[in-house]
Amino acid sequence: MDNRRPEKRTIGTSVIHRMGQTPNQLFKLFHQNIRGLIGKTSELLCHLHQHLPHLLCFSEHHICQSEADFINIENYSIGAKNCRRKLEKGGVSIFIQSHLQFTTLNLDKYCVYQDIEVCTLKLDSTFSNTCTLVIYGSPICYFNTFIT
Numbered sequence: 001m002d003n004r005r006p007e008k009r010t011i012g013t014s015v016i017h018r019m020g021q022t023p024n025q026l027f028k029l030f031h032q033n034i035r036g037l038i039g040k041t042s043e044l045l046c047h048l049h050q051h052l053p054h055l056l057c058f059s060e061h062h063i064c065q066s067e068a069d070f071i072n073i074e075n076y077s078i079g080a081k082n083c084r085r086k087l088e089k090g091g092v093s094i095f096i097q098s099h100l101q102f103t104t105l106n107l108d109k110y111c112v113y114q115d116i117e118v119c120t121l122k123l124d125s126t127f128s129n130t131c132t133l134v135i136y137g138s139p140i141c142y143f144n145t146f147i148t
Helices: 041-051 143-147
Strands: 013-018 026-033 055-059 076-082 092-097 102-105 117-123 131-136
Touching: 026 041, 026 131, 055 131, 076 102, 076 117, 092 117, 092 131
Parallel strands: 026 055
Antiparallel strands: 013 026, 055 092, 076 092, 102 117, 117 131
8 A cells, every 4th residue: 555645736726626517517726825926827827738727816926906907817817806005015816717707706895915815706607606715814914803
């Protein structure tokens, strides 16, 4: 019996859930604490090319509000985002395959920069109205704010 642990991926966490009535209908989500998204999208897609997820979720994207809508990831559009307004770095975003229908849910009122940054979207119909949240708290966050 082989007791070795499975090899870990170094590019992030990929989560796959069975959804719907048929076993072939899979929902794929990818999350990465990207620590700066600009200049990394091509390499990221190379690693994921065989099993492109429906959603790409990023924390610490380091993108400001004015450049967020200009980030181009082939076959994806930005579905939800939260960018820091005063401080550098941080931020969370969700990119969704361009052919999928979704609704962005605005949770800006819950954001306290450096304590909790959040964005969310709801996939319409294809996956039974699934909601996805990306939540990030910086290492120096006030933990009680993050939890509540």
